[in-house]
Amino acid sequence: MIQWWQIILLTIYAGFQIMDELHWYSSAGSAVFSGFITGLIMGDLATGLLIGGSMQMAILGVGTFGGASRIDANSGTLIATAFAVSANMDWQVALSVIGVPVAAILVYTDIAGRMANTFWGHACDADIEKMNWNAYNFHYWMGAVSWCLSRMLPVFLALAFGQPLVEAITVALDGDLKWLGDGLTLAGGMLPAVGFAILLRYLPVKKHIAYLILGFVIAALLGTAFSSIVTVAGDVAILGGAVTLPEGTALVGGSYKGLSMLTIALIGFALAYIYYQQHQNAPVAAVSAGAEGDDEDEL
Numbered sequence: 001m002i003q004w005w006q007i008i009l010l011t012i013y014a015g016f017q018i019m020d021e022l023h024w025y026s027s028a029g030s031a032v033f034s035g036f037i038t039g040l041i042m043g044d045l046a047t048g049l050l051i052g053g054s055m056q057m058a059i060l061g062v063g064t065f066g067g068a069s070r071i072d073a074n075s076g077t078l079i080a081t082a083f084a085v086s087a088n089m090d091w092q093v094a095l096s097v098i099g100v101p102v103a104a105i106l107v108y109t110d111i112a113g114r115m116a117n118t119f120w121g122h123a124c125d126a127d128i129e130k131m132n133w134n135a136y137n138f139h140y141w142m143g144a145v146s147w148c149l150s151r152m153l154p155v156f157l158a159l160a161f162g163q164p165l166v167e168a169i170t171v172a173l174d175g176d177l178k179w180l181g182d183g184l185t186l187a188g189g190m191l192p193a194v195g196f197a198i199l200l201r202y203l204p205v206k207k208h209i210a211y212l213i214l215g216f217v218i219a220a221l222l223g224t225a226f227s228s229i230v231t232v233a234g235d236v237a238i239l240g241g242a243v244t245l246p247e248g249t250a251l252v253g254g255s256y257k258g259l260s261m262l263t264i265a266l267i268g269f270a271l272a273y274i275y276y277q278q279h280q281n282a283p284v285a286a287v288s289a290g291a292e293g294d295d296e297d298e299l
Contacts, residue, residue, distance in 0.1 A: 002086045007159045014155040015148030017074050031055040031073040038081040048081045050091045076103025083166040113150030117143045210273040
């Protein structure tokens, strides 16, 4: 069960995160930060970071351009993490069954917040014309209150009264509907890839393909290097006497891999392509410069 103090803290954070997203920009109004804070409050930081990170990846290519509303990934992460921890639910299932639907539904509360804020904005305009600064301050802060309530109210209602429903869903997905739960787990694992694909769709990938290849290769190499460092550290601990091996166990506990030919080829291709892009117009520029010099000599 979610404790009353956890509901209060999470409700307060729900209001804080939307204000941070709109005004303060400290990154506390992001899905991954929402998972971090909710995980701390619920006592399971790993689950919070897994759900928050996956939700963050899913919305990488989504933005609120103009006055458009988008899914509320922050509140979806908050509610999914809270229920995943309290109901002992698999985090990927919680992300698919709770996080994404809640984030989509809260689009309507976002619209309600925008409508209320428009009302208070017109009130502020009228106060400026009348030079009624006390009323202006009141209406200005009421706009902030309307934004906070657009998140705090649904989050509070979901956390306070949604626990029995979530527990019933968990039991069903672990029982007769296990096939559905397995499918939702797979869908939850695909969400980060979908978000990354959306992001690539809007980035100038064709123009900067070389840097994309280099980034991918470097990230893969860093993962391999980290694994090798862990292996080396374990072997050093054994040699130093900090760890005792059972009899008959080999000293080297892991494998050390060099760069594959594919990795070298990708790096070479990326560097060659960057060189080509930087120098493809150099001959044209040189010819133009020479022609200008000839013209000056003639004059």
